[in-house]
Amino acid sequence: xxxxxxxxxxxxxxxLLSRGSAHPPHPRWLAGRYASAAQLVRIYVRPEHRRRGLAxxxxxxxxxxxxxxxxxxxxxxxxxxxxxxxxxxxxxxxxEVFDARTTSEQPAEASCQPPEPPGPSSVDR
Numbered sequence: 001x002x003x004x005x006x007x008x009x010x011x012x013x014x015x016l017l018s019r020g021s022a023h024p025p026h027p028r029w030l031a032g033r034y035a036s037a038a039q040l041v042r043i044y045v046r047p048e049h050r051r052r053g054l055a056x057x058x059x060x061x062x063x064x065x066x067x068x069x070x071x072x073x074x075x076x077x078x079x080x081x082x083x084x085x086x087x088x089x090x091x092x093x094x095x096e097v098f099d100a101r102t103t104s105e106q107p108a109e110a111s112c113q114p115p116e117p118p119g120p121s122s123v124d125r
Contacts, residue, residue, distance in 0.1 A: 021076065
C-alpha cells in the first residue's frame with residue numbers, strides 16, 4: 001500500500017495485489033495474458049486533494065514498484081465505469097483497455113505501463 005500524506009493526514013492511497021487475472025470470472029484469454037500481473041487496487045484521493053495530479057502520481061509509483069519487483073510483467077485493474085471520471089482517467093493512462101460491456105463479460109478493465117512523469121505543476125503544489 002502506498003499512501004500520500006499532507007500534514008500527517010492520509011490524503012491518497014494506491015495498492016497492488018499479488019495475483020493475476022483468473023478464469024473464471026475473466027475470459028480464459030484475458031486470464032492467461034495477465035497471469036503474471038499485479039492488480040492495482042484502492043486508488044483513492046480525498047475530494048479536497050483531487051485535480052492536482054496526485055492519483056496519476058500514485059499510479060505511477062505503484063507501476064514503478066511492480067516493474068522493479070520480480071514476478072510481475074504488467075499491471076492491470078478493474079474500474080467501475082459508473083464512478084464519475086473513472087473511465088476517462090484510466091483511459092488517459094492505459095496502454096490497452098478491455099471493455100467487457102461490449103462482450104458481455106466483466107466490468108471494464110485496463111492495463112498500464114508506468115505513465116510519463118507529470119510536469120512540475122501537476123504534483124509539486
